[in-house]
Amino acid sequence: xxxxxxxxxxxxxxxxxxxxxxxxxxxxxxxxxxxxxxxxxxxxxxxxxxxxxxxxxxxxxxxxxxxxxxxxxxxxxxxxxxxxxxxxxxxxxxxxxxxxxxxxxxxxxxxxx
Amino acid sequence: xxxxxxxxxxxxxxxxxxxxxxxxxxxxxxxxxxxxxxxxxxxxxxxxxxxxxxxxxxxxxxxxxxxxxxxxxxxxxxxxxxxxxxxxxxxxxxxxxxxxxxxxxxxxxxxxx
Numbered sequence: 001x002x003x004x005x006x007x008x009x010x011x012x013x014x015x016x017x018x019x020x021x022x023x024x025x026x027x028x029x030x031x032x033x034x035x036x037x038x039x040x041x042x043x044x045x046x047x048x049x050x051x052x053x054x055x056x057x058x059x060x061x062x063x064x065x066x067x068x069x070x071x072x073x074x075x076x077x078x079x080x081x082x083x084x085x086x087x088x089x090x091x092x093x094x095x096x097x098x099x100x101x102x103x104x105x106x107x108x109x110x111x112x113x
Numbered sequence: 114x115x116x117x118x119x120x121x122x123x124x125x126x127x128x129x130x131x132x133x134x135x136x137x138x139x140x141x142x143x144x145x146x147x148x149x150x151x152x153x154x155x156x157x158x159x160x161x162x163x164x165x166x167x168x169x170x171x172x173x174x175x176x177x178x179x180x181x182x183x184x185x186x187x188x189x190x191x192x193x194x195x196x197x198x199x200x201x202x203x204x205x206x207x208x209x210x211x212x213x214x215x216x217x218x219x220x221x222x223x224x225x226x
Contacts, residue, residue: 004155009153034214036215036217041219041220042219042220043117043203043205043217043218043219043220044156044203044205044215044217045217046214046215046216049214090155090156099144099161099163099169100158100161100171100172101146101158101215102155103148103155103156103157104155105153105154105155106153106154106155
């Protein structure tokens with residue numbers, strides 16, 4: 001059974017700060033990991049994904065994530081946040097060849113001016 | 114670019130009522146999904162469909178029916194609305210299996226009186 005854990009329900013930072021949103025997963029086989037962003041009142045939008053190769057993957061709007069097999073983690077980072085980055089961020093995992101994407105419970109990021 | 118359109122945007126029902134939510138996509142994607150989003154929780158898969166007339170149950174299928182009569186549309190029926198139920202239902206589509214990125218609609222917000 002695959003599980004995804006986002007330990008921080010809320011993260012608050014100031015504009016220009018760096019931020020890391022944490023994601024840990026549990027699965028033994030080949031998996032795809034991804035991050036999605038949801039602005040208030042909207043559906044989710046894809047940010048980035050990882051399957052293999054370079055453990056640091058780049059996404060849109062300056063976001064990147066780093067895969068760590070030893071830590072079972074796929075944390076999302078941004079070096080300098082903007083107020084428009086305020087949103088809920090979801091980490092997701094799917095087993096290779098599976099139809100089902102398993103989502104974490106989400107982290108609400110609030111960027112203060 | 115394509116778009117996913119969900120109707121209605123807001124749905125208010127009575128306890129025991131049968132309610133239908135609709136989703137249309139013009140990406141020409143094969144796979145479509147219905148997710149339920151409850152406040153503070155991740156998304157949970159209700160149904161998905163890998164092609165026209167195909168239906169596959171997700172973890173949360175009890176209490177729901179789905180229909181994929183055309184490649185471009187995927188509808189979800191709440192068979193008997195539960196009193197005080199409140200959730201957002203998100204439709205999504207992807208090219209193939211869920212390791213591909215998902216594209217989401219803006220959601221239908223359900224309230225049951």
